[in-house]
Amino acid sequence: MRYWDTAALLRAWKENWVPTGGMTRSHTVAEWMAIQTGRGLVYRTPQGQLVKRNLSPRDAANEIRALVAKLTFRDLKPEEVLESTERAAGLPGIQGNSFHDFLHVRAAELHGAKSIVTLNFTDYGRMTQLPLEAPKQGM
Amino acid sequence: MIHAGEEVVLTDFGRPVARIVPYLQTVTVSPAEARGTGHLEDAAILSAIEESREDRADETAG
Numbered sequence: 001m002r003y004w005d006t007a008a009l010l011r012a013w014k015e016n017w018v019p020t021g022g023m024t025r026s027h028t029v030a031e032w033m034a035i036q037t038g039r040g041l042v043y044r045t046p047q048g049q050l051v052k053r054n055l056s057p058r059d060a061a062n063e064i065r066a067l068v069a070k071l072t073f074r075d076l077k078p079e080e081v082l083e084s085t086e087r088a089a090g091l092p093g094i095q096g097n098s099f100h101d102f103l104h105v106r107a108a109e110l111h112g113a114k115s116i117v118t119l120n121f122t123d124y125g126r127m128t129q130l131p132l133e134a135p136k137q138g139m
Numbered sequence: 140m141i142h143a144g145e146e147v148v149l150t151d152f153g154r155p156v157a158r159i160v161p162y163l164q165t166v167t168v169s170p171a172e173a174r175g176t177g178h179l180e181d182a183a184i185l186s187a188i189e190e191s192r193e194d195r196a197d198e199t200a201g
Contacts, residue, residue, distance in 0.1 A: 014179045
């Protein structure tokens with residue numbers, strides 16, 4: 001089973017398709033909503049102009065529900081999060097905001113994911129031996 | 140000449156001392172409008188995640 005992170009679900013949403021299966025965790029929904037109803041995303045128009053767009057909370061709620069409809073939620077237990085802090089302390093470069101990424105990785109590992117679907121190959125590649133996949137329709 | 144939408148890093152003897160990030164007003168649109176707005180680069184998605192996490196840190200600081 002694949003693990004889907006926030007970046008992968010934002011890419012799927014933009015391309016207007018839904019993952020056919022896999023897992024994620026509740027925090028992914030929080031990150032997705034925070035972006036889509038907060039600062040928004042920066043798009044490049046066909047004219048080359050950068051513009052920022054977000055969604056209303058109602059629209060975003062409808063969109064995320066549809067987006068994760070075929071995913072299973074696999075959250076970390078408190079002790080697993082604490083164990084992750086200790087594990088992170090033994091690895092180089094996992095500090096600050098990258099700890100959020102590390103918790104995605106740990107959720108995937110602890111719940112037996114076969115791969116992680118993400119756009120963040122650089123950071124995740126330092127954190128896990130699990131295969132990393134770019135999001136593609138049909139996954 | 141600095142163009143709108145262009146990020147600029149100010150340096151002092153080659154050492155970066157400030158970063159000017161273009162201000163973009165956020166406009167709320169429908170999901171269909173957002174999808175049709177234009178190209179969404181992978182880097183823009185990763186930056187949005189990073190910024191969102193920084194927002195949360197600012198909001199909860201203290």
